[in-house]
Amino acid sequence: MTESIETKVVHAGFGTDPTTGAVVPPIHLATTYAQNSPASPVGDFEYSRSGNPTRQVLENALAELEGGRHGFAFASGLAAEDVVLRTLPSDARIVIPHDAYGGTFRLVARVHAEHGLGFSAVDLGDPRAVEDSITDGVSMVWCESPTNPTLATVDIAAVAGAAHAVGALLVVDNTFATPVLQQPLALGADVVVHSSTKYLGGHSDVVGGAVVVNDDALADKIRFLQNAAGAVPAPFDCWLVLRGIRTLAIRVERQQENARAIAAALEANPNVSKVLYPGFGGMVSFLHAGGEAAAVAACQRTRLFTLAESLGAVESLIEHPALMTHASVAGTTNEVDPSLVRLSCGIEAVADLIADLEQALT
Ligand SMILES: *Cc1c(COP(=O)(O)O)cnc(C)c1O
DSSP states (O other), X not given: OOOOHHHHHHHTTOOOOTXXXXXXXXXXXXXXXXXXXXXXXXXXXXXXXXXOHHHHHHHHHHHHHHTOSXXXXXXXXXXXXXXXXXXXXXXXXXXXXXXXXXXXXXXXIIXXXXXXXXXXXXXXXXXXXXXXXXXXXXXXXXXXXXXXXXXXXXXXXXXXXXXXXXXXXXXXXXXXXXXXXXXXXXXXXXXXXEETTTTTTOSSOOOOEEEEEOOXXXXXXXXXXXXXXXXXXXXXXXXXXXXXXXXXXXXXXXHHHHHHHHHHHHHTOTTEEEEEOOSSSSEEEEEEXXXXXXXXXXXXXXXXXXXXXXXXXXXXXXEOTTTTTTGGGTTSTTOOOTTEEEEEOOSSOHHHHHHXXXXXXX
């Protein structure tokens, strides 16, 4: 398809139901499918962990949006990441960002490293660090851009080049940018992962994950692990993510517009010592000039921004990464500044959001 992303999000994965004419896909709850003779199913499906028609619509949509050949849906973002890591030999060496999402760091450092995986946590925004760390023997480089929670950006094409030069795969967690703003496969990445709990779902009502790849052999491994380890999403959850995707472009457009205005207002606020905004997307972080206690207090004073973990939904959220989303990395290389506050900008009227932050920051 050559349509723009705004069109793709509305149509990806599904046209019209051929039997009923329904314009949205049905939710197929059946766990098992009839067979004509042993091992010869009537249709394309046998058992709903291995494959489900509602999930397949979502998986096709995910592949289309990321410009990849194969899409896979999972029960959570971390389940998706776990399967990507399981494609490696257990004693492989990988490079992860020094400011990776806390759950990703925990999955690598406390689950896979326990089984022999070696890793180094590196600033992938620093070309020197990229050159020094992505060396022979590294089989996977894990990248987030923008990063969480400091919203630094990484030159994905450059990191892809460094990874491929040593025979490593590049994985990009595209949760923050979404395929509306960035399509990593086109920049040279081999694997895209998502927490579809965030922007793809977009309404704080479904936990899910996604993997998209181009390579057929890698897709076979992921399909095998999706079925063999079994962390699949329920059909209703697939339907909710798909429903969210239909408005992804318009939500991200509004969230980005709001985030830009909020970043500018924070720049002018004397209680803010630093604004971290990459210039695109709906996430804004800032350092409170008053330190940790003042940052924590501000998080408790907002009325429209709800104090909660997660991000990417229609409602605005505020959180304190050091005590909340990134508590698991305290005392590690990935530790977060305690005066940092992270905002997920929703689709409300921006003047109301700015007024809310200004009263909270006084
Ligand atoms: C939330 C998140 C994850 C984990 O996804 P879950 O759906 O919570 O399992 C991974 N990466 C990023 C960047 C996230 O924000």
